[in-house]
Amino acid sequence: MASQIGAPDATYGFIGLGNMGFGMAKNVRQKIPSSSKMIVCELVTSQRDEFCKTVEGDIETAETPKELAEKCDIIISSLPNGKAVKIVYLDSSTGILAGCSKDSQKLVLETSTIEASTSLEVRKAVEEALPSSEFLDAPVSGGIPPAHAGTLTFMVGGSKDVFEKAKPVMATMGKSENLILCGGPGAGLATKQINNYIAYCSYVALCEGMNTGLKFGLDPKTLNDVINASSGQCWNSLHMNPVKGVIPNSSASRDFKPGFTVELAQGVTRQMTKLMEEVGAKSMFGPVMDDIWARAVENPLCKAQESRSIYRLFSEDNGQHLGKVKIE
Known part of the structure; x- marks a missing residue:
């Protein structure tokens, strides 16, 4: 069944199934087209297995962000701190950038609450390595119950064009009226x-x-x-x-x-x-x-x-x- 809110038919990757990420990823899987594939990556195997067991839909797992990035069009990350974000994106052996060719066209939503300076560093690395890809810092607010209910607020930093393109994806996790473009890169954080x-x-x-x-x-x-x-x-x-x-x-x-x-x-x-x-x-x-x-x-x-x-x-x-x- 097609999504009622217009999420594109694509292969989605979600990295981080923690307190917030679990509910966010669940809503993505439930609201994207049934023909879309979802790939998840989570270090805590019990959390990953629980997600795959309890959430309906086409779900695969990846052992590393690199493996996930090789297969996905849209990448969403929800991680506990800036150090984890840098490892997930920049590690030369296992990171997202290691799994992408220079002409890759990815839409990347980084939803972690981290230092703006760290996000800007990661954004710069993504833009230099993947000039055809698009990156938004898109931290969320509301807490764990709204993450599961799909009613989060998104505070977004980046270009207006990319923001508009990403809105249907964010709307799977948040209220459509609470998807807010706060300004340029780093402004969301x-x-x-x-x-x-x-x-x-x-x-x-x-x-x-x-x-x-x-x-x-x-x-x-x-x-x-x-x-x-x-x-x-x-x-x-x-x-x-x-x-x-x-x-x-x-x-x-x-x-x-x-x-x-x-x-x-x-x-x-x-x-x-x-x-x-x-x-x-x-x-x-x-x-x-x-x-x-x-x-x-x-x-x-x-x-x-x-x-x-x-x-x-x-x-x-x-x-x-x-x-x-x-x-x-």
Whole structure:
């Protein structure tokens, strides 16, 4: 059956079936034409096997990005960090570029949340090695449930022509109205880093507010309802209140398991502080955020837990796990 949203009939390659990539790849396979082939590449074989077992459609596996690139017209990558992206694309033995001839015509969507400078380095290598191919930095926002639901937001950096060409592919994974061209190369990632930083800063404020309310004796559900009807409303107060029982589907309701870990959150926060340094932007919250995450990744209350578990640093042991960061 042909795709209702116009995804082209082609051979699709998807690299990275982790927390986000699994749901994204599932939606690609479900929404592209049934005649299209999908090839997946994932280092964790149990994750790869689970994908092949549970997702219907024509799916093959590749042992390396090189093998995948040799067979695919459209390549999508969803990887945990910049180091992994560089290996996947640039490794001379196993990387994507090693599997492409100079006249290859690939459409490449790099959806990982990494440093803009790393993405620009990879883009330059792709453009030099494959002048007939097209590359977009296209990080996503929304979290794991929207990745599975196919309702992500895409923040895209690149040319308008390539963006328009790629929209039907991105629409298999995200809302068509939330596919946003943010500017030229790197702009998608810069936008994503700013968005992530604002979200985590507002979450820290929410943690402080909810903890204060509980200590005062306020009902947490009523407090959150008032916040959401007032000027304190934010994405986290709507979807991820840190107090268990306030929002049924929040990470707190699962005792902060599983999900986007504090280690990954530390990484994306550092991406933003690095970006601010690179462009010479003044920062006041940056040192505070760096300090919170540095403590979280070492503290058993949060280590390897979902990122919003940092609430425990505020609510347990009278906040003794947090330090005092003073901005001069």
